[in-house]
Amino acid sequence: xxxxxxxxxxxxxxxxxxxxxxxxxxxxxxxxxxxxxxxxxxxxxxxxxxxxxxxxxxxxxxxxxxxxxxxxxxxxxxxxxxxxxxxxxxxxxxxxxxxxxxxxxxxxxxxxxxxxxxxxxxxxxxxxxxxxxxxxx
Numbered sequence: 406x407x408x409x410x411x412x413x414x415x416x417x418x419x420x421x422x423x424x425x426x427x428x429x430x431x432x433x434x435x436x437x438x439x440x441x442x443x444x445x446x447x448x449x450x451x452x453x454x455x456x457x458x459x460x461x462x463x464x465x466x467x468x469x470x471x472x473x474x475x476x477x478x479x480x481x482x483x484x485x486x487x488x489x490x491x492x493x494x495x496x497x498x499x500x501x502x503x504x505x506x507x508x509x510x511x512x513x514x515x516x517x518x519x520x521x522x523x524x525x526x527x528x529x530x531x532x533x534x535x536x537x538x539x540x541x542x
């Protein structure tokens with residue numbers, strides 16, 4: 406059984422774009438899931454450090470498991486965002502994970518080389534500048 410052309414696409418045969426409510430919901434889910442994915446670095450590292458201090462395996466630490474579960478939830482949210490809005494809008498928001506990497510070094514009190522800090526900052530600036538002009542929907 407064949408589906409009529411007007412059912413899956415617009416009446417003129419072109420694909421329909423999502424409405425403003427779907428776009429704002431999809432972008433919100435994408436931002437939240439990217440920030441959750443970024444926080445997993447902090448949680449997992451804190452769990453590993455905590456377990457090492459106690460002399461146990463990190464697999465027994467609740468903080469490490471919360472980071473792993475947060476990563477799974479962030480990936481599910483990312484998948485849902487890709488199904489709600491066009492890919493060209495969601496993909497640049499994946500750069501928000503870099504913010505979590507920056508915070509992971511601050512919150513875990515790890516010493517980083519100056520060149521690594523400069524490189525991560527330059528990458529973050531490049532991503533923000535190169536993806537600034539979003540297409541109109």
